[in-house]
Amino acid sequence: MSKRTIGMWLYTNSGGDKIAKKIIKKLKDRDIDTLDNINLRHAIAKNANILHNDVKLNKLDLFFSYNAGEQTQYQMYLYQALNRVIPMINSYESFALTEDKFHTSFVLRNEGILTADYKLCHRDDGHQLKKIIKKWDKMVYKPTDGWGGVGLTKIESEANLDMLLPFLNQMDLRYFYVEKFIKYDNTDFRVDIVDGEFVSCYGRKASDTDWRTNITSGGSVFLREANDEIIEIAKKACKVCGVDIGGVDIIYDLEKEAYVVLEVNGIPAFATPDQEKMGLNFNDKKIDLIVDLIDRKTKK
CATH class of the missing domain: 3.30.470.20 (ATP-grasp fold, B domain)
Incomplete structure (x- = not known):
């Protein structure tokens, strides 16, 4: 079996640097080399290759991306491209989902699988949100792509909704996503x-x-x-x-x-x-x- 090499990008704060060292050591024991700190933010795509410090990432055996706090649109765009040619953990499809x-x-x-009741409506259908707040009594507005609780807003009345809608409209959102407050x-x-x-x-x-x-x-x-x-x-x-x-x-x-x-x-x-x-x-x-x-x- 030929030598295996993977790329890894794991967060370094809150003990992540020590976790990475343990993973690298255990992989080494299995004859798997690791290129650490491969942040796709600093990679470029050139013809058939995605390069990071002159390393052809598309020639790796796998890429392990595990850093929520430093994601950029560019990094995720290359994540998607790289996953078209090599295995990823997690796959881009599951990551995006x-x-x-x-x-x-x-x-x-x-x-x-039971989730909170939800409603997604077009930004011009604010009247739908008013109908749903009357039905649910309380609901939570959630940015569809947020994390860590950022942007979550509890709406407890139609008056709250009336105050929130102008702010959301200023953000030029294409749609509103709300969940029933549980x-x-x-x-x-x-x-x-x-x-x-x-x-x-x-x-x-x-x-x-x-x-x-x-x-x-x-x-x-x-x-x-x-x-x-x-x-x-x-x-x-x-x-x-x-x-x-x-x-x-x-x-x-x-x-x-x-x-x-x-x-x-x-x-x-x-x-x-x-x-x-x-x-x-x-x-x-x-x-x-x-x-x-x-x-x-x-x-x-």
Whole structure:
């Protein structure tokens, strides 16, 4: 078997640099070389090749992109092109799907996975939003491509909607995406899945001044076990979305008395050093499963 070489771009903050070193070492033990810190933002495409520091990335055996915080439109454009000729983790198709909240919910619902009730309408159909707020009582406006809770806006009345619409119109959006606000206990489950295998589960809790559980919105992490139903929902959600690696956010709907998938994240973070100290000890298992996945995907 010829020597295998992969490219990798993994976030370096919050302990990501140490995670990358562990992955590289374990791959080396399997005779797989790694070109690290391959940020497609600094690559160029020339004729049949995509070049990064004169390395032909399209000749690699696989590219592993795992950095949500530094994505650019250019980087994602080359991500798509590169995936046309070599394997990726995650594939561009699954990455693009999970980056879009509407498309994710649409696909999940068609496969029988419960999500929040939603509505997508054209920017000129604001009257549809007024009809839906009367029906739902409360709803959440979500940018379809946002992450970390950024841009989420809770709408609790028609008056709130009237105040929000002019602002949204100024942003020149092509469409509005809203979800019915779910009555829940202000906590969620984050379930990590790698290659169809359960890795871990932990909880996140909203702060006293916010309803969002996202850490960037003031939420906090706590230890939490997942039951068999939650694990199966997460596995199915990842399979439906086609992700090799996924973090599935699940809440319990107190009115429907059922678990609801809020989001499938294609780049779920590893536990930070502080989170490891509090007992989140899934990093090694996740690393091993990722190395196994890379090994399998790069075998000739």
